[in-house]
Amino acid sequence: MFIGDTNGLSDRDRQNAGLPRSLCAARQAGADAVTHATLVEILLGLYAGGLLIWFLLRTGFGDDVTLVLIGNYLGVWLFAPLFLLVPWVAIARAATGLPLWSLRLTLLATVPVLLFLRYYGSALLPLRSRHSGKGGSGPDGRSVTVLTFNLLYGNKDLDAALAVLLDSKADILALQEIRPAIHAHLRKTLHAHYPYDAFSEPGGLVVYSRFTIVEEELLPFEPWPAQRLTLQVWSEDGTNGSSGWVTLQLINAHLAPVGIFPLVQRLDIEPVLREARLRNEQVTAILETVAVNGNGKPHDASSTVPTIVACDCNMTELNSTYTAMTGRLRDAYRERSWGLGHTFIVPRGFNIPSSVNIRAQRLDYLFHSDELVAEMAGVIREPAGSDHLPVLARFRLPEPDSGTDGEGTHGGTGE
Numbered sequence: 001m002f003i004g005d006t007n008g009l010s011d012r013d014r015q016n017a018g019l020p021r022s023l024c025a026a027r028q029a030g031a032d033a034v035t036h037a038t039l040v041e042i043l044l045g046l047y048a049g050g051l052l053i054w055f056l057l058r059t060g061f062g063d064d065v066t067l068v069l070i071g072n073y074l075g076v077w078l079f080a081p082l083f084l085l086v087p088w089v090a091i092a093r094a095a096t097g098l099p100l101w102s103l104r105l106t107l108l109a110t111v112p113v114l115l116f117l118r119y120y121g122s123a124l125l126p127l128r129s130r131h132s133g134k135g136g137s138g139p140d141g142r143s144v145t146v147l148t149f150n151l152l153y154g155n156k157d158l159d160a161a162l163a164v165l166l167d168s169k170a171d172i173l174a175l176q177e178i179r180p181a182i183h184a185h186l187r188k189t190l191h192a193h194y195p196y197d198a199f200s201e202p203g204g205l206v207v208y209s210r211f212t213i214v215e216e217e218l219l220p221f222e223p224w225p226a227q228r229l230t231l232q233v234w235s236e237d238g239t240n241g242s243s244g245w246v247t248l249q250l251i252n253a254h255l256a257p258v259g260i261f262p263l264v265q266r267l268d269i270e271p272v273l274r275e276a277r278l279r280n281e282q283v284t285a286i287l288e289t290v291a292v293n294g295n296g297k298p299h300d301a302s303s304t305v306p307t308i309v310a311c312d313c314n315m316t317e318l319n320s321t322y323t324a325m326t327g328r329l330r331d332a333y334r335e336r337s338w339g340l341g342h343t344f345i346v347p348r349g350f351n352i353p354s355s356v357n358i359r360a361q362r363l364d365y366l367f368h369s370d371e372l373v374a375e376m377a378g379v380i381r382e383p384a385g386s387d388h389l390p391v392l393a394r395f396r397l398p399e400p401d402s403g404t405d406g407e408g409t410h411g412g413t414g415e
Contacts, residue, residue: 233397
């Protein structure tokens, strides 16, 4: 074919006809770079549109929409593509000789960025008090420290777990996934420090306490029951000399699992939906329990019992159940700490042995009622044989009950 004879050539070939091969190659590379940048921008646009649809459906229907539920389970990882696609678009644009940033890229990134900041922006600002790593009462004796920890039924390092529990110096330990043999092993060592305990074999739950447990109730949830305990906590105010007993309600719960294994192994979504329904029922029942004081009367301004809910909740901060809990209770970690606060570690959490595990999701929480003030909270970064990490928080107690100076009601399971 002679130069100048362009019959039967494509438009690109006509443009390149008669040009040196190196120049043709450069032109082709430039065109490919533009195509690449355009495709990446399209991916970012699809991601932004998908997030906007997720947000609207989540706002209107919560976990009731299957795809929204799955997105909620992803937690902060739902926003991971944002941190991949935006730099990718910028790099692709630079390869074409275009500016790294543009008005179109700004518009495409706006929705993901705003949604990320809405749900997780405040968690990344180190403006709140950090976790000191130790529990115990506050300097004026008006505080109580609580630790929650899913110990794992198959934990093979109970001595390490004991070391973490004792080193925390918490006043109350609320543990999940406890077999009778594990409870017996722990109790031998812990009893000298925590003379009162309440164990529930059906729920795999146990509470060890420095303070008297005066009442214990098993809440009949599915798939696992929860514990509701009433404790008498000694409060001593070093500033004005007042002292007395404060009644504290503690709920220790292990909420329904996510059901991720059937979904991954068999693409079976039904267990995920079933467990979500059960978890919603559990949270509803917990909040109903919180709304009733020790006398069985509805909560009101003049008759309230300070309440702490300790749980492996199997939910992220995007789930509707978290929204329901924080509509009535406060999240101690979000109040007094910062960072993502992830407590579930993988691959150990997926039953895959590994010497290297990462904190992948936040599933464990300490919630409290308005009568208490969170003074400190944090995640203890020592798994101690579990696939979860312990969460510790210190709460300032309200004024002691009137007429209780010097004496408390003794009893419970301190034998």
